[in-house]
Amino acid sequence: MGALTLTSIEKTYPNGHRAVKGLSLDIEPGEFVVLVGPSGCGKSTILRSIAGLESLTGGEIHIGDRRVDTEPPAKRDIAMVFQNYALYPHMTVYKNLAYGLKNRGVEATEIDRKVREAADLLQINDYLDRKPQQLSGGQRQRVAMGRAIVRDPQLFLFDEPLSNLDAKLRAHMRLEIKKLQRKLSATSIFVTHDQVEAMTLADRIVVLNGGEIEQVGTPRDVYHRPASLFVASFMGAPAMNFFSTRVDGGDLVLTDGQRLTLPAEQRPALNGVTDITLGVRPEQIAVTETVRDGLVTFDVGMGEELGVSQLLHGQVADAEVVLNLPKFERHDEPQLGLSWPEDAWHLFDSRSGQRL
Amino acid sequence: MTKDHWSDHLILIVGVLFLLTPLWLLFASSTHSVDTLIREGLQWLPGGEGLAPYGQALTTASGFTDTATGLRMLINSMIMGVGFAVGKIIVSMAAAYALVYFRFPLATFLFWAIFCTLLLPLEVRIVPSYEVVSDLNLLNSYTGLIVPLIASATATFYFRQFYKTVPNELLEAATLDNAGPWRFFKDILVPLSRTMMAAIFIIMFVVGWNQYLWPLIMTTEEGYYTIVMGLKHILSVVREGRVPEYNVAFALVILAMLPPVAVVVLFQRWFIQGLVESEK
Known part of the structure; x- marks a missing residue:
């Protein structure tokens, strides 16, 4: 039995909107799972249903071997870190941390021990007597996590906790959360729309779209073997390039008639499908200054300097294409030749959007 | 910011004079003897009686019984104002x-x-309200003075608007912290509402203090008279052919004004402090 089991959970709002459509998921003890997806994909609804802040319209939630979806939030033994921290503004940091314990009838000496322990762990000892408004964003974030940690719950829920921080602090706190999670080996579910957070934090990523799971897998899996067009386009920045092609013998034919020879080991995967969307990551494409046979012709457009590399925008067969080139000296060529290695081909069925 | 101009100050000074001159006239006149007041009218400068009329105003009863002294009426008004607010x-x-x-x-x-x-307003429902209070045997009691007036649409509206601005995440965090509805109210909403409460207390205390019609109808025992209605009684001796003690009446007017002023001054500091360091 996993730490958390979702069994075909459903959430339909009174207005008829189906936010979660029969979703099942098993989470192992100590695992860090990130739910990621665009807004409206149901990720927050799932998290809030686990917390008990929303009620399900179908399915079951088990924490360990205990069914919790019928229990009130406070009885589920979970703790949540909110997007806006949701610290009690009139209480000191100490009281913020202690409040949940106090309300559970924990003894004052025990509360004091736990609060100080959590404060040590998060290095917020010096702020215990301050009120939240006297703290910086990063410090508030720590207090919000402290409030979860003191309770020593079976499950931590994070609802986009980093979205209010500036970029530098976000990267820093991201690392802290990960370290902390490893240290406490706390089973955690983290919701975000930021794919960088998802990639860096997760043991397993759950990519959601329209209330359903698109793919569950390790960050590497999800990045290198996206299960669908949606996952391929959502994970990775800049996003994967897509070409609509038609199968002709062993070749893929682009809309402007250019032919690409499919690597031999990819051929069995086609399985009779004729309309193929070919995906290639921007950083896996190499350029050649001369346009010749066997290379894809690329009409050069705008360039963007990133420092570590350069983004080159342009078109292949009327489709927008982005290249991410590490060491590229720009000249004034109107066209370039493109090629990519055999492991860079991602083939999707254009109709179903599924990986072949 | 544009620079101050002398005309700005002029307008302010005129405003201050407009408001304070009558008060000064009252205060200066209250320190004269009744004779001077009757012969020469209102006085601009303090007179020889000093603060003696104030002592008299606080201790002398003006009605038929000895119960409605100035002090008694001030205490009644205080109970009414605080209870009301x-x-x-x-x-x-x-x-x-x-x-x-x-x-x-x-x-x-x-x-x-x-x-x-x-x-x-109260005036519209005063007959049924009186009927109810009378049926409950609450005439001539503090309960009867206060309770029929404490429902307030204005204050309900202000608190409702304020609660709506309290982030919902606070409620959710409290729910996860095992705080039920009562604990959430007591531990979180009430402390957050402190500045609102101070603001409403200022307004409502002054309104309660200034109630005239309700205590006038409600109270027949002089022991329950409030200061605002008592002011009228002190001058009503005119009809009895005696010379009214104008200086004492003026002193009582000044005394009647002090508590509301004190409340405003005192609570305004909290109020403004609360506005500056908003806690939400």
């Missing part, structure tokens, strides 16, 4: 809490029903 805050906070945080049928309708009572 505190009662209104408690009732309207509870009403607003129910309206904002509990989903029950007709909540919106009920809110607007409460709001519509703004159109029905």
Whole structure:
């Protein structure tokens, strides 16, 4: 039995909107799972249903071997870190941390021990007597996590906790959360729309779209073997390039008639499908200054300097294409030749959007 | 910011004089003897009686019995003002809490029903209110003075608007922290509402202190007279052919004004402090 089991959970709002459509998921003890997806994909609804802040319209939630979806939030033994921290503004940091314990009838000496322990762990000892408004964003974030940690719950829920921080602090706190999670080996579910957070934090990523799971897998899996067009386009920045092609013998034919020879080991995967969307990551494409046979012709457009590399925008067969080139000296060529290695081909069925 | 101009100050000074001159006239006149006042009219400069009329105003009863001294009436008014303000805050906070945080049928309708009572001031319902209080045997009691007046649409409205600005995540965090509805109200909403409470206390204390019609109708025993209605009685001896003690009356007027002024001055500091360091 996993730490958390979702069994075909459903959430339909009174207005008829189906936010979660029969979703099942098993989470192992100590695992860090990130739910990621665009807004409206149901990720927050799932998290809030686990917390008990929303009620399900179908399915079951088990924490360990205990069914919790019928229990009130406070009885589920979970703790949540909110997007806006949701610290009690009139209480000191100490009281913020202690409040949940106090309300559970924990003894004052025990509360004091736990609060100080959590404060040590998060290095917020010096702020215990301050009120939240006297703290910086990063410090508030720590207090919000402290409030979860003191309770020593079976499950931590994070609802986009980093979205209010500036970029530098976000990267820093991201690392802290990960370290902390490893240290406490706390089973955690983290919701975000930021794919960088998802990639860096997760043991397993759950990519959601329209209330359903698109793919569950390790960050590497999800990045290198996206299960669908949606996952391929959502994970990775800049996003994967897509070409609509038609199968002709062993070749893929682009809309402007250019032919690409499919690597031999990819051929069995086609399985009779004729309309193929070919995906290639921007950083896996190499350029050649001369346009010749066997290379894809690329009409050069705008360039963007990133420092570590350069983004080159342009078109292949009327489709927008982005290249991410590490060491590229720009000249004034109107066209370039493109090629990519055999492991860079991602083939999707254009109709179903599924990986072949 | 444009630079101050002398005309700005002129306007302010004129305003201050407009408001304070009558008060000064009252104060200066209250320190003269009745004879001087009757012969020469209102006085601009303090006179020889000093603060003696104030002592008299506080200790002398003006009615048929000896109970309605100035001090007694001030205490009654204080009870009325504080009871009125505190009662209104408690009732309207509870009403607003129910309206904002509990989903029950007709909540919106009920809110607007409460709001519509703004159109029905005490004067409109004074006969039925009197009837109810009289049937409950509450005439000539502090309960009767205060309770019929403590429902407040205005305060309910203010608290409702305030609660709506409290982030919902606080409620959710409290729910996860095992705080039920009562704990959430007591531990989180009430402390967050402190500045609102101070603001409403200022307004409502002054309104309660200045109540005239209700105590006038409600109280027949002089022991329950309030200062605002008592002011009238002190001059009503004119009809009895005696010379009214104008200086004592003026002193009582000044005394009647002090507590509301004190409340405003005192609470305004909290109020402004609260506005500056907003806690939400």
